[in-house]
Amino acid sequence: MAPLRSRSRPLGLVAAALVLAGASGCAFKPIEPWVKPYERERLADPVMKTSLNELPGRQQDHVYTVREGSRGATGVQGGGCGCN
């Protein structure tokens, strides 16, 4: 009996998965974008920006890069300098 049980377990799992997938009806249904373009007005407001201007970000990034050991993932492209 033991060999029979071990052979039937994978088949049972596959069958259960198919039943669940069929029952839910949405296992392979793609997720739709849930925030429509017309709902994004608040996100486009200037108050949502980290900074209104671009040049201050370069100054700030340079200040940190020169004085801290960490670098990168700031979103500001490096321009290179003798920062070492």
Added chain:
Amino acid sequence: MAAIRNAAKVAGLVGGAIAASSVQAVDLPEDKAETMYHLYDGGGVIAQGPAVLIRKSMLDRVALSGSYYVDAVSNASIDVVTTASKYKETRDQADIGLDYVVRDSLIHVSGSKSTEPDYLASTLNVDLTQDVFGGMTTVVLGYSHADDKVGQHGTPGWIGTAHHWQYRLGVTQILTPRWTASANLESIADDGYLGSPYRLARVFGTFVHENDPTTRESKALKLSTTGDITPEGAEHRRSFRAEYRYYWDTWGVRGHTLELGYNRDIAPGWLVESFMRYYRQNHALFYSDNAPEQTLYVTRNRELSTMHDFGPGATLSYTLKSVPGKYDVKLSASYQFIDFHYADYTDVRTGKPYSYKASVVNTVLSATF
């Protein structure tokens, strides 16, 4: 053209959302001119100068940009006054860039050249921004390569070179009509002369020239979220931002950066941006304030010591003139205070752990058109 216009329209709607994070929207950046005066004053160093940026689009799909940044440095930092003499020098950086929109992708290519009397750096950047999932997700892939030439005052020619490779991946996701979240991962590899020919280390109490490894690899992961927290019916918009960055590299440095921001309209045409930033790191494997034994690599670079810094910052912006759909002109002023504390870097003049306070100031006159 219609497809491009439609992509630009959708991207424009999410533009603000993406700008709220550190990755770009899939839209041509707006036509803009900025002039800035900047000042850093702290720890005996004053760095100041002008900067200018201009960008203009053409044919609805291409934007050209150029910028120039000047750092006039007067250096009397603790390193300089305890081991050398105060000096002045100027760093000039010039950038040119091109943005190109193809369907719902934005390709950005730029180059920059930074010039100091004893250091030259040339950098090439390429970034690809792609909108997916109905404009709710923006993915950015980026690559930079830089070649540096390292010199030393009093020594003709160059004493070394350094090369840098940077790989970036950024994802920004609109979560709700009020909130966005983003993740940025950047990997940097360096090879060459990575130290300073002037900096001295201390071994058995004696100052000797530092010796840094010639390779370094680092990774940084930043997670951030920005949300509109304006109460229903409130007159003035306000937003909240939280960012955390974890940094690690092959030199043994581990860094944590936490930043919280709060922005608010305070009156028509007036905007306040404020933030609080905290940073801390442990020292590099070969860092020593006063090495008790001779090792191949040794440095006393404060940047690689166990240290932390923190402080608040704020920007006040005012719209001088605005003609909707045509142009607007803004004036802004920023101030940031930073308090630096070093746990294992001794001020040899006092024998105590070194610390100092710094101010970061800038004023910007900008116009979009």
